[in-house]
Amino acid sequence: HSLPCPTVPLLSPDSSCQDAMLSAPAASPADSESLSPDELELLAKLEEQNRLLEADSKSMRSMSGSRRNSGSSLVSSSSASSNLSHLEEDTWILWGRIVNEWDEWRRKKDKLLKELIRKGIPHHFRAIVWQLLGNATDMPVKNQYSELLKMSSPCEKLIRRDIARTYPEHEFFKGQDSLGQEVLFNVMKAYSLVDREVGYCQGSAFIVGLLLMQMPEEEAFCVFVRLMQEYRLRELFKPTMAELGLCIYQFEYLLQEQLPELNVHFRSQSFHTSMYASSWFLTLFLTFLPMPVATRIFDIFMYEGLEIIFRVGMAILQYNQTDLIQLDMEGMSQHFQKVIPHQFDSCPDKLILRAYQVKYNPKRMKKLEKEYTTIKNKEMEEQIEIKVCVCARYSGFSSPLASLLLFSE
Amino acid sequence: MAKQYDVLFRLLLLGDSGVGKTCLLCRFTDNEFHPSHISTIGVDFKMKTLEIDGIKVRIQIWDTAGQERYQTITKQYYRRAQGIFLVYDITSERSFQHIMKWASDVDEYAPDNIQRILIGNKSDEEEKRQVATGQGNKLAKDYGMDFFETSASTNYNITESFTRLAEQVLAANKKDLDLLRASVTDELNLAALEEEEGITDGAAASQKGCWC
Numbered sequence: 132h133s134l135p136c137p138t139v140p141l142l143s144p145d146s147s148c149q150d151a152m153l154s155a156p157a158a159s160p161a162d163s164e165s166l167s168p169d170e171l172e173l174l175a176k177l178e179e180q181n182r183l184l185e186a187d188s189k190s191m192r193s194m195s196g197s198r199r200n201s202g203s204s205l206v207s208s209s210s211a212s213s214n215l216s217h218l219e220e221d222t223w224i225l226w227g228r229i230v231n232e233w234d235e236w237r238r239k240k241d242k243l244l245k246e247l248i249r250k251g252i253p254h255h256f257r258a259i260v261w262q263l264l265g266n267a268t269d270m271p272v273k274n275q276y277s278e279l280l281k282m283s284s285p286c287e288k289l290i291r292r293d294i295a296r297t298y299p300e301h302e303f304f305k306g307q308d309s310l311g312q313e314v315l316f317n318v319m320k321a322y323s324l325v326d327r328e329v330g331y332c333q334g335s336a337f338i339v340g341l342l343l344m345q346m347p348e349e350e351a352f353c354v355f356v357r358l359m360q361e362y363r364l365r366e367l368f369k370p371t372m373a374e375l376g377l378c379i380y381q382f383e384y385l386l387q388e389q390l391p392e393l394n395v396h397f398r399s400q401s402f403h404t405s406m407y408a409s410s411w412f413l414t415l416f417l418t419f420l421p422m423p424v425a426t427r428i429f430d431i432f433m434y435e436g437l438e439i440i441f442r443v444g445m446a447i448l449q450y451n452q453t454d455l456i457q458l459d460m461e462g463m464s465q466h467f468q469k470v471i472p473h474q475f476d477s478c479p480d481k482l483i484l485r486a487y488q489v490k491y492n493p494k495r496m497k498k499l500e501k502e503y504t505t506i507k508n509k510e511m512e513e514q515i516e517i518k519v520c521v522c523a524r525y526s527g528f529s530s531p532l533a534s535l536l537l538f539s540e
Numbered sequence: 541m542a543k544q545y546d547v548l549f550r551l552l553l554l555g556d557s558g559v560g561k562t563c564l565l566c567r568f569t570d571n572e573f574h575p576s577h578i579s580t581i582g583v584d585f586k587m588k589t590l591e592i593d594g595i596k597v598r599i600q601i602w603d604t605a606g607q608e609r610y611q612t613i614t615k616q617y618y619r620r621a622q623g624i625f626l627v628y629d630i631t632s633e634r635s636f637q638h639i640m641k642w643a644s645d646v647d648e649y650a651p652d653n654i655q656r657i658l659i660g661n662k663s664d665e666e667e668k669r670q671v672a673t674g675q676g677n678k679l680a681k682d683y684g685m686d687f688f689e690t691s692a693s694t695n696y697n698i699t700e701s702f703t704r705l706a707e708q709v710l711a712a713n714k715k716d717l718d719l720l721r722a723s724v725t726d727e728l729n730l731a732a733l734e735e736e737e738g739i740t741d742g743a744a745a746s747q748k749g750c751w752c
Contacts, residue, residue, distance in 0.1 A: 295576060334581045337578075337581075405582065405613050410582050
């Protein structure tokens with residue numbers, strides 16, 4: 132089949148998307164070693180481009196303004212630097228090649244591809260590259276989409292209630308009759324119909340919203356289905372939300388292992404991991420960091436999965452450790468709400484570089500998963516035991532009373 | 541650094557998704573109303589200091605995601621609260637019916653002496669009303685709670701309801717309060733006290749295993 136044209140995006144995500152390419156750090160040493168001299172040269176070029184872009188970012192930001200459904204080229208005509216234009220052109224040619232020779236790149240140049248993605252997928256290629264990474268270009272479920280829209284879903288009311296509360300500040304989603312709100316509702320509803328167990332879960336609309344900023348609704352739907360099936364998201368959003376508990380458990384392990392002092396401080400202040408990290412996992416930083424930074428993380432998520440969320444989370448804590456340790460619970464909460472989200476606005480690469488310096492051992496994580504499952508199973512057995520006992524004794528009472536008896540001394 | 545308050549405790553906002561919990565909180569703590577804020581994912585909190593009977597009361601108010609499945613996260617916070625707002629939306633019959641479910645969850649997971657108050661929010665949207673004031677009153681009476689209809693949008697009954705719950709929590713902890721009045725200590729952390737008790741309770745309970 133022929134690939135969709137990558138140069139006609141639905142719309143720009145926001146005015147400062149250019150930030151996405153600022154100041155890329157050197158490739159992580161472990162990964163660069165296995166790249167060929169040509170490939171290293173290419174990466175060096177990209178770095179040069181990022182550097183120039185950074186210098187040029189002010190004018191870029193002012194010219195990109197708020198653009199909707201533009202489909203027009205973002206290549207900067209007013210760019211002061213002709214070097215930059217050349218480099219930018221090179222990037223376009225490169226990503227054009229990657230997209231057209233996708234299978235070959237995945238087979239033969241995967242390491243380089245990974246490095247390139249970590250440096251940020253150029254905005255206009257995101258739609259197609261995310262679809263390719265998610266293996267969502269050719270899904271049978273796409274043909275059902277229009278049928279699904281004609282059906283009604285039991286989750287409709289709940290979805291409706293959240294639509295205006297998803298990216299309310301974003302141009303595309305502003306206003307009750309906006310195209311953004313309409314397509315977001317469509318995709319959430321369609322998904323709730325193909326996956327009755329999950330139905331609709333709060334938080335997931337932010338992920339779909341991001342997809343919709345890049346691609347038409349049918350495509351966004353397909354990518355979302357893949358994310359749910361293949362990227363652990365389904366487990367996160369299931370009615371038990373069991374995977375979230377696991378992620379928190381695993382994250383706490385990393386915290387304890389790598390930032391023990393901060394961990395002790397959090398505990399002494401009753402500052403629970405779930406207070407700040409729940410939304411990190413559930414919305415992949417989309418409700419925590421500004422769009423340009425969160426989109427960069429999402430690029431990597433599409434390729435490497437949830438690991439990047441752990442890495443970025445740890446990088447953020449490590450970066451803020453000294454400040455946090457001096458604050459009490461309320462102060463920390465303020466710091467998380469007001470300070471941290473904007474620390475990396477002008478330098479998302481700094482955050483990403485730090486994220487790759489975090490130690491992350493997949494085997495260890497797997498082991499923790501087993502541990503967690505054992506603990507949870509045991510807890511469940513105990514609960515069932517207690518409930519059976521109580522029910523047998525107080526079967527004549529209504530349930531609130533029974534629970535009162537259960538919990539009083 | 542000396543604390544700027546005498547007593548500290550935690551309140552929790554519970555209720556269905558979209559009833560206006562976050563708006564109530566923003567109105568109370570910042571006197572702001574944003575009809576378009578994002579939906580709460582997980583838990584969030586804000587704080588404010590009130591003065592009640594000459595006592596400076598610091599309250600931390602926890603805001604929660606309303607969707608039922610989020611209780612896996614939010615339940616952990618019930619145990620650590622001294623007061624709970626049960627919030628419904630007067631334009632949503634369903635959110636009112638769910639109050640019973642929320643109340644029974646509170647019975648199950650919160651401490652015994654938790655103080656509760658019933659809130660019917662969005663009272664400014666009279667033309668869309670589905671729950672009569674009388675219904676709210678009756679439910680509150682059945683459960684032995686105080687009841688307020690509020691509007692975060694017009695700032696109606698916001699301070700009143702938050703202050704009332706704070707007063708109730710103070711009254712329920714009168715013993716500790718009298719100690720404070722005698723003023724041996726310069727500060728009283730109800731939240732921390734309760735938490736310590738909670739931990740010992742928990743440890744004792746787990747040793748006992750099955751209660752029958």
